[in-house]
Amino acid sequence: MTQPIDPQWVIQAHNLTKRFGDFAAVERLNLSVPKGHIYGFLGPNGCGKSTTIRMLTGLLTPSEGDINVMGLSIPKQAEALRQHIGYMTQKFSLYDDLTVKENLQFIGRIYGINADQCKKRIDQLQSTYKLNQYQHQLASTLSGGQRQRLALACACLNQPSLLFLDEPTSAVDPQNRRDFWEQLFDLSEQGTSILVTTHYMDEAERCHKIAIMEKGHIRADDTPKSLMDNINAHVIEITTTDLRQLKQILIAIEHVTSAAQLGHRLRVLVSKNISDPIPWILHQCQQHNRQLKPQDIRLVSANLEDVFVSHTGQPISCQPMQHEGEHHG
Numbered sequence: 001m002t003q004p005i006d007p008q009w010v011i012q013a014h015n016l017t018k019r020f021g022d023f024a025a026v027e028r029l030n031l032s033v034p035k036g037h038i039y040g041f042l043g044p045n046g047c048g049k050s051t052t053i054r055m056l057t058g059l060l061t062p063s064e065g066d067i068n069v070m071g072l073s074i075p076k077q078a079e080a081l082r083q084h085i086g087y088m089t090q091k092f093s094l095y096d097d098l099t100v101k102e103n104l105q106f107i108g109r110i111y112g113i114n115a116d117q118c119k120k121r122i123d124q125l126q127s128t129y130k131l132n133q134y135q136h137q138l139a140s141t142l143s144g145g146q147r148q149r150l151a152l153a154c155a156c157l158n159q160p161s162l163l164f165l166d167e168p169t170s171a172v173d174p175q176n177r178r179d180f181w182e183q184l185f186d187l188s189e190q191g192t193s194i195l196v197t198t199h200y201m202d203e204a205e206r207c208h209k210i211a212i213m214e215k216g217h218i219r220a221d222d223t224p225k226s227l228m229d230n231i232n233a234h235v236i237e238i239t240t241t242d243l244r245q246l247k248q249i250l251i252a253i254e255h256v257t258s259a260a261q262l263g264h265r266l267r268v269l270v271s272k273n274i275s276d277p278i279p280w281i282l283h284q285c286q287q288h289n290r291q292l293k294p295q296d297i298r299l300v301s302a303n304l305e306d307v308f309v310s311h312t313g314q315p316i317s318c319q320p321m322q323h324e325g326e327h328h329g
């Protein structure tokens, strides 16, 4: 039995909680993903992104809460949902001892797609995702970028209306990441809704909307622009010498929420409780016998990394390692 769902939302979750023993990996999470959107899920390692996705796809039973995905009540109707979604896991979940084509054929059989239709669909996907020349190659021998394209092709085989992508770009190089996002925008234009987790701020900025998670909770949820415009901190850049020492001084001061060195600059977040942050920083430095000239310091616009740090208290050190990938197929 399907549940009524407001047609503007493709996912609605209410009070979603998952406990592993005493530990709450996800706690009272509320989430609404608009239909047709690319919706980004951000947050430090271990904050509960994958656990949330696994509950939304019906793979993990919540401890508490309600989930409605495309009108289906999850996990009760997870089997029916499976026909309409695609899920690309962090590890890409390919069958290493099968070739590219065999991986796709296998997924086709799981979905019960008839042989003729499946063949057509596989030809189409191999062409879209530049896999034709690798179709007889074992998945285990593919490069990072080729594996990523095959994983996306597998996730799209059943022409899903909703795609879940869990860190799909963590193992590929910048060119492959760009190409991958082009493919996501193509899918989005064709009407596919996409929920994607990422640690990359440039990717988050491409999303229609994002949610920032921390310790099992959603801390912020809006368009990237709105999050940047409404950041709850002043963003200040300081260009001077001996930034390491200055950073240590500033980070110990109340109302300074973060200080990060970017080459010859120090990027500092100061709480909005301080109304006039530049004179305030100059004064704080003086108090610590550190002279700063007014021309060394300026107020700048927030970027998404500032928003991330202001909500999680963490730098983007949680970014995955960049693996060597290949450029074009």
Ligand SMILES: Nc1ncnc2c1ncn2[C@@H]1O[C@H](COP(=O)(O)OP(=O)(O)OP(=O)(O)O)[C@@H](O)[C@H]1O
Residues within 6 Å of the ligand: 020, 025, 043, 044, 045, 046, 047, 048, 049, 050, 051, 052
């Ligand atoms: N089956 C499980 N049993 C016990 N703890 C678990 C289990 N699955 C996840 N956790 C814990 O729940 C927390 C959230 O994990 P999750 O994988 O959802 O994080 P994440 O945000 O996806 O992290 P990452 O960015 O590193 O992929 C972690 O502390 C993890 O150790």
